[in-house]
Amino acid sequence: MxxxxxxxxxxxxxxxxxxxxxxxxxxxxxxxxxxxxxxxxxxxxxxxxxxxxxxxxxxxxxxxxxxxxxxxxxxxxxxxxxxxxxxxxxxxxxxxxxxxxxxxxxxxxxxxxxxxxxxxxxxxxxLTRRREMDELNSRLSRMNDRVELARRVQNGTIGELFRISLVLQSLASQVPNGPQLRIDQLITDIDNVIVDLRRHIFET
Missing domain, CATH: 3.30.450.20 (PAS domain)
Incomplete structure (x- = not known):
């Protein structure tokens, strides 16, 4: 037994x-x-x-x-x-x-x-593949957030700065040389801000 x-x-x-x-x-x-x-x-x-x-x-x-x-x-x-x-x-x-x-x-x-x-x-x-997919989804989510931010900034802040720049360019032709130089510098500064904003959004 x-x-x-x-x-x-x-x-x-x-x-x-x-x-x-x-x-x-x-x-x-x-x-x-x-x-x-x-x-x-x-x-x-x-x-x-x-x-x-x-x-x-x-x-x-x-x-x-x-x-x-x-x-x-x-x-x-x-x-x-x-x-x-x-x-x-x-x-x-x-x-x-x-x-x-x-x-x-x-x-x-x-x-x-x-x-x-x-x-x-x-x-x-x-779980390596799952972790890789999670990281990929996270990167895609951050990229989508960045694109959405870029769209909002493009439509908002950058768009407003661009409109101000156009107005200043129009005014520059109607004022004496001294104030015109200051306006030209302001236009240049605004253009530089627009470039910096775009670079910051798409490169960070």
Whole structure:
């Protein structure tokens, strides 16, 4: 009976392993209590570029980009997972080839029936494309705001300055030379302001 139960448990664990390994959109790895990687699914290989034989036994901090702070950052997240029952956040991670990805990370502690630590389940989702799209949408939004501002300034302030300049040009031909020189300078100043406004709007 005990042998049958053991075989059933082994079969269940194998089915679970196969299920996890079939997931390709999520990088799923199991960590021991010290944070060392002891399982690595195909999604993790696809996301980070490491094969199982290259990464097993390595500390999970290998996936963090900053060599000076990654050990501390990884340990902090594991401590939070252990104390709170879950760590969830977003941040930069690094692939085998050195390129970085923006990732959503969930780390959950694993415990036995006696509440002893068995390690952690560590799940990573690559959000780089989403972040790039968010940044692109943000840039487009800022550009649209700038175009709208330019339209308003063009129709408002710049348009009014241009009309004043035309009026002054008309007056300049009707006054003596002394005041005319001052009006000419004022026209030049207004024209310079118009140019500066346009340059500021379209180049900043």
């Amino acid at each position: 005990a042998d049958g139960a053991g075989e059933g448990l082994g079969t269940t664990e194998e089915h679970f392993r196969l299920l996890v390994d079939s997931v390709t959109d999520y990088a799923i790895c199991m960590l021991d209590p010290d944070g060392r990687i002891r399982s690595w699914n195909s999604g993790a290989e696809r996301t980070f570029g490491y094969r199982s034989e290259e990464i097993l036994g390595q500390h999970v901090s290998l996936l963090y980009p900053d060599p000076e702070s990654r050990a501390e950052e990884a340990e902090r997240e594991l401590r939070e997972a252990a104390s709170s029952g879950r760590f969830e956040g977003e941040g930069w991670r690094v692939r085998k080839d050195g390129s970085q990805l923006w990732a959503s990370v969930i780390t959950t502690p694993l415990r036995d029936g006696g509440r002893q630590s068995l390690g952690y389940a560590h799940v990573t989702l690559d």
